[in-house]
Amino acid sequence: MTQTVVRAQADPRPVPAPDDVTRFYWEAAANHRLVLQRCQTCHKMQYPPEICCVHCQAEEFEVARTSGRGVVYSYSVVDRPLHAGFVDALPYVVALVELDDQPGLRILTNLVDVPAGTPLSCGLPVEVTFEERGPVTLPQFRLLRSPS
Amino acid sequence: MSTLAREVAVVGVGYSELSRTGEPNPNTLALAAAKNALSDAGVTKTDIDGIFEYKFGPESPGAQDMARLLGVPDLAAFADIFPSGPSGVAGALAGVMAVASGACETVLVFRCLTRAAGHQGGVASGPDAISGRDQFLTPYGYLGGILVLLGLKKQRWMAEYGRPEEDFGHIAINARRWSALNPRAVMRDELTMDDYLSSRMVADPLRVLDCDYPVNGAVATVITTAERAADLRQRPVLVDAMAYGTGRGADWIFDTDFLYGGAIDCANRLWRRSSVTLADVDVAQLYDGFTPVTVAWIEALGACGRGEFGDWVGDGSRLAPGGDFPLNTAGGQLAEGRLHGIGFLNEAVLQLRGQCQDRQVPDARVAVVTSGVYPQCGAMVLTTV
Numbered sequence: 001m002t003q004t005v006v007r008a009q010a011d012p013r014p015v016p017a018p019d020d021v022t023r024f025y026w027e028a029a030a031n032h033r034l035v036l037q038r039c040q041t042c043h044k045m046q047y048p049p050e051i052c053c054v055h056c057q058a059e060e061f062e063v064a065r066t067s068g069r070g071v072v073y074s075y076s077v078v079d080r081p082l083h084a085g086f087v088d089a090l091p092y093v094v095a096l097v098e099l100d101d102q103p104g105l106r107i108l109t110n111l112v113d114v115p116a117g118t119p120l121s122c123g124l125p126v127e128v129t130f131e132e133r134g135p136v137t138l139p140q141f142r143l144l145r146s147p148s
Numbered sequence: 149m150s151t152l153a154r155e156v157a158v159v160g161v162g163y164s165e166l167s168r169t170g171e172p173n174p175n176t177l178a179l180a181a182a183k184n185a186l187s188d189a190g191v192t193k194t195d196i197d198g199i200f201e202y203k204f205g206p207e208s209p210g211a212q213d214m215a216r217l218l219g220v221p222d223l224a225a226f227a228d229i230f231p232s233g234p235s236g237v238a239g240a241l242a243g244v245m246a247v248a249s250g251a252c253e254t255v256l257v258f259r260c261l262t263r264a265a266g267h268q269g270g271v272a273s274g275p276d277a278i279s280g281r282d283q284f285l286t287p288y289g290y291l292g293g294i295l296v297l298l299g300l301k302k303q304r305w306m307a308e309y310g311r312p313e314e315d316f317g318h319i320a321i322n323a324r325r326w327s328a329l330n331p332r333a334v335m336r337d338e339l340t341m342d343d344y345l346s347s348r349m350v351a352d353p354l355r356v357l358d359c360d361y362p363v364n365g366a367v368a369t370v371i372t373t374a375e376r377a378a379d380l381r382q383r384p385v386l387v388d389a390m391a392y393g394t395g396r397g398a399d400w401i402f403d404t405d406f407l408y409g410g411a412i413d414c415a416n417r418l419w420r421r422s423s424v425t426l427a428d429v430d431v432a433q434l435y436d437g438f439t440p441v442t443v444a445w446i447e448a449l450g451a452c453g454r455g456e457f458g459d460w461v462g463d464g465s466r467l468a469p470g471g472d473f474p475l476n477t478a479g480g481q482l483a484e485g486r487l488h489g490i491g492f493l494n495e496a497v498l499q500l501r502g503q504c505q506d507r508q509v510p511d512a513r514v515a516v517v518t519s520g521v522y523p524q525c526g527a528m529v530l531t532t533v
Contacts, residue, residue, distance in 0.1 A: 013287065013289075014274065014275065014276055014277065014278050014286050014287050015276065015277055015278070015287055016277070016278055016283035016284070016287055017277035017278055017279040017283055018283070019279060019280075019283075022283060022284075047284075047402070048281060048284040048402070054397060073304065073406075074300040074301070074303045074304035074307070074406075075300065075303060076296050076299030076300050076303060076351045076352060076353070076354065077299075077349075077351075077352040078289055078291075078296060078299075078351055078352070079349070079352065080349075080350065081271045082270075082271065082272060082289070082291035082292040082295065082296070082351075083271065083272045083273065083274070083286075083289065083291045084271055084272070084273040085273070085274075085276075086289050086291070087271070089289065092289050094288055094289055094290055094296050094299075094300065094351075095300075096300055096304075096401070096406075104404065106402060106406075108284060108285060108288055108290060108401060108402075109288060110288050110289065121307070122303065122304065122307035122308075123307070133287070136287075138287060138288075
């Protein structure tokens with residue numbers, strides 16, 4: 001069996017295209033910070049970013065850094081190709097993470113760095129980490145290491 | 149008396165042939181369903197003054213296409229409802245509103261689907277840079293139409309209520325119990341719980357037997373005033389109540405109520421408007437694009453409380469022929485084939501007319517129909533005299 005050296009290809013997975021509403025989020029991610037819009041009127045945070053507050057409809061936000069901690073609200077393990085860009089990424093875990101910062105505040109993410117055979121369940125504590133994908137940085141979540 | 153401005157009746161139902169193979173022309177399918185519905189009702193193309201249909205894209209002709217192919221001289225109201233409505237019943241709900249308001253007298257509604265358009269499990273491709281709301285979804289592999297979403301919904305339901313997968317299996321098994329009695333259904337073999345639990349994962353924990361079955365086919369319905377219905381061919385089926393619902397935070401994944409979306413608001417609105425209650429319902433036709441959707445509707449309609457479906461359903465026999473809650477008597481989209489909602493409406497009509505032969509629910513006089521779910525809820529109560 002001969003070994004073949006394969007040149008690293010560009011990551012084929014799609015990346016976000018930031019716009020005027022979302023740019024702050026991706027720019028903060030590039031600096032390894034998970035930030036969200038926080039309404040200056042009702043002080044609730046929201047995800048994904050919107051042009052106004054979905055809780056009280058006010059239009060002024062501050063950019064709030066989150067704790068980066070939460071729990072797995074739900075998850076699905078994808079082990080068959082649903083998109084050409086993810087063929088080499090299988091299997092992967094899509095999760096909704098509920099952040100500790102606010103009840104019901106959920107982020108869609110992947111669970112990354114999950115060792116094979118690790119049992120998953122809703123409620124597991126997780127923390128944010130950051131994935132470099134081409135020119136973009138994506139917030140991701142990993143299982144919180146239990147204190148030893 | 150309904151709460152509609154004019155009393156409305158469903159007077160005609162029609163189907164094309166449903167097939168599991170081939171690539172039939174969508175116009176051929178839709179036209180066949182429409183002609184069958186008109187013939188069933190005993191109306192002609194010149195009676196039609198409104199057409200409403202639900203579509204994703206080129207898998208279906210539009211309202212004007214249908215008017216041209218059918219030879220309808222003019223339309224007083226029409227709409228192509230692109231896929232943010234309560235699935236295919238969106239067209240029927242629009243048709244009911246058009247007739248109730250007086251905008252139209254007799255409307256044709258339809259949904260046409262092809263396997264190629266309806267199959268969400270294939271390998272997609274797309275742009276490398278994702279804009280809009282999808283920039284927070286697609287880069288994370290949230291794909292397959294809504295397959296991954298339904299994996300998340302099913303997982304959360306089981307975790308929140310501490311229930312096993314078998315609860316969803318009862319919906320899948322029930323579909324085949326009824327489809328065995330429906331010659332039109334494409335999937336008619338019996339299913340066991342072992343079959344369900346050993347079926348392959350599409351987005352773990354969502355199994356292939358949680359998903360409806362794509363077919364080539366079209367289904368159509370004719371709706372008119374109750375007054376006019378009295379002179380037509382079939383026993384009139386009256387629209388007792390109709391409702392939409394989105395729920396708070398209207399969204400498929402970031403909705404406030406992740407397990408039900410707008411289903412509870414929609415069901416509560418429906419019952420407030422209805423002259424009957426769930427206890428009066430003889431037959432239920434509840435959307436089953438995925439089994440968690442049906443479970444959500446059963447709970448939302450009030451058959452049992454949130455999370456109580458597993459205890460309520462027992463061994464599943466209450467949903468089956470002879471049970472006290474006959475559910476999806478044509479086999480639903482899981483077994484008759486994915487017709488995006490209007491299949492449920494037409495089956496309810498056939499049951500209330502007493503025309504379902506081997507699968508007829510005795511003395512069925514009240515039916516509830518739901519379509520879509522989460523932020524795209526629609527529902528109707530149908531009655532006959």
